[in-house]
Amino acid sequence: MNNRLTYKDSGVDIDAGNESVKLIKDSVKATYRPEVLGDLGGFGGLFALSGKYKEPVLVSGTDGVGTKLKIAFMLDKHDTIGQDAVAMCVNDILVQGAEPLFFLDYLAVGKLEPKKVADIVKGVANACKESGCALIGGETAEMAGFYADGEYDIAGFAVGAVEKSKLITADRVREGDILIGLPSSGLHSNGFSLVRKIVFERQKMNGSEYIDELSKTIGEELLTPTRLYPKTCLPLIEKFNLHGMVHITGGGFWENIPRALPDNLGVEIDGNAWTIPPIFKLIQSWGNVEWHEMFRTFNCGIGMVLIVGADEVEAVCSHLNENGEQFYNIGRVVKSNHDVKIKGGVFND
Numbered sequence: 596m597n598n599r600l601t602y603k604d605s606g607v608d609i610d611a612g613n614e615s616v617k618l619i620k621d622s623v624k625a626t627y628r629p630e631v632l633g634d635l636g637g638f639g640g641l642f643a644l645s646g647k648y649k650e651p652v653l654v655s656g657t658d659g660v661g662t663k664l665k666i667a668f669m670l671d672k673h674d675t676i677g678q679d680a681v682a683m684c685v686n687d688i689l690v691q692g693a694e695p696l697f698f699l700d701y702l703a704v705g706k707l708e709p710k711k712v713a714d715i716v717k718g719v720a721n722a723c724k725e726s727g728c729a730l731i732g733g734e735t736a737e738m739a740g741f742y743a744d745g746e747y748d749i750a751g752f753a754v755g756a757v758e759k760s761k762l763i764t765a766d767r768v769r770e771g772d773i774l775i776g777l778p779s780s781g782l783h784s785n786g787f788s789l790v791r792k793i794v795f796e797r798q799k800m801n802g803s804e805y806i807d808e809l810s811k812t813i814g815e816e817l818l819t820p821t822r823l824y825p826k827t828c829l830p831l832i833e834k835f836n837l838h839g840m841v842h843i844t845g846g847g848f849w850e851n852i853p854r855a856l857p858d859n860l861g862v863e864i865d866g867n868a869w870t871i872p873p874i875f876k877l878i879q880s881w882g883n884v885e886w887h888e889m890f891r892t893f894n895c896g897i898g899m900v901l902i903v904g905a906d907e908v909e910a911v912c913s914h915l916n917e918n919g920e921q922f923y924n925i926g927r928v929v930k931s932n933h934d935v936k937i938k939g940g941v942f943n944d
Contacts, residue, residue: 606739611707615735618713622720626730630696640731642697642754650759654693658683659750662787666817668746670802673711675820676749677718679784682821683844684753685726686899689825690840690855692763692832693755695728701750702735705742715749718820726825728753757832765857767838772928773908774862778921779898780822781874785845786892790817793882808873816874824899827920831901835911839902843894850891853933855902861931866940869923872896886941897925 602609616636623635632641644651660679667676677700685695700719702712712735723730742748757763782790794800794813802814809816824842831837839855852862875895879886889895903911908924915922 606706607737608707611709612735612737614709615707615712618709619716619720622713622717623730626720626723626728628696628727628729631729631731635732637732640697640699642729642731644696644756648756648758651756652693652759652762654688654691654755654757655753656684656687657750657752658687659748660784662791663784663817664746664748665787665791666802666814670814670818671745672814672818673714674718675818677715677720678722678820678823680749680751681719681722681726681728681753682823683784684751685728685755686821686824686842687844688753688755689828690763690842690899692757692761692837692840694757694829695726695753695755695825697729697731697754698723698726699731699752700733701752702733702747703738703742703749704735704747705738705740705744707735707737715747719751722820722823726823727829728755728825761832763832763837763840765839765855767836768856768860768902768928769838769904770860770928770930771905772838772902773905773924774864774926774928775901775903775908775911775915776869776897776923776925777824777827777899777901778822778869778923779843779872779894779896781816781819781872783821783844783894783898785847785894787817789882789884789892790878793878793884798881806877808877822898827915827918828899828901830918831911831914834914835907836904837901837911838904841900841902843898843900847892847894848890848897848937849887849935852900852935855900856928856933858932859930860928861934861936862926863929864926864935864937865924866937866942868925868940869896871941890937897923900925902928
């Protein structure tokens, strides 16, 4: 009888899981909207769609953080990575005009450490609160022997709603529309396999090096969380007839902008319209990366693009100015077949 085993002996600690739930409860409840029904701990999250929509269209999105997580493991800093998970989802559904309503997270760990889980979920909850969406559920899976010590993965799932008449689709875009770029907060959560290869393999850094051009350590810069755009963009969606929006995520300018265009249109971008932030110039220099590749991999300082009709550009810009938002007039829509042309700046053509 001395050979009896328990689940804990296999590496799964149910008590630690219960402790994690206690630690995250207040953070999660702080995100609740009036439409949330029930409480934390149910088998499904409940959300009653409000009557504000006459013809609601639900928009959903899912994403993860990718290998940016490796930086969090290296620096043992986990309180902002949750914002990346939220931002990558809510920014995606936002471009179709959707107000983020609720969010669920999936966190898989090798060994469950309640304090670390609480830090991660606190980041998720803070980002949900800033985005106006409720964190109504999630899953923390302890998978003993599957992940290396101290490692985990996180993914997110967002659901939003938009009035059918306000749904933003490519058929709205017209030749002559203006592109307004909203700044990113840095690298966001894309291209980190290349970033890690350059910073840690080629440059032999460990994350603690202070970089004068950044006025912070390279680790602090790389862990800067992805910017959340709902607070800036939802009032614009409500007030104006935006023709399109583009989340500059994986694939950079070349891959993402065509997703918002009909087949017969492309864009011309003025590469001098904004100053590329130092982190992108450093990555390009350290890795000897061609600028075309940089714009195909990273946001290069522009995290969201608004496609605005020429008749509303002045009003949209005035709204952004009045609300203290930084923005750049970065280009226009032209007759073309999904071509993205960048002129000036780091490009010579």
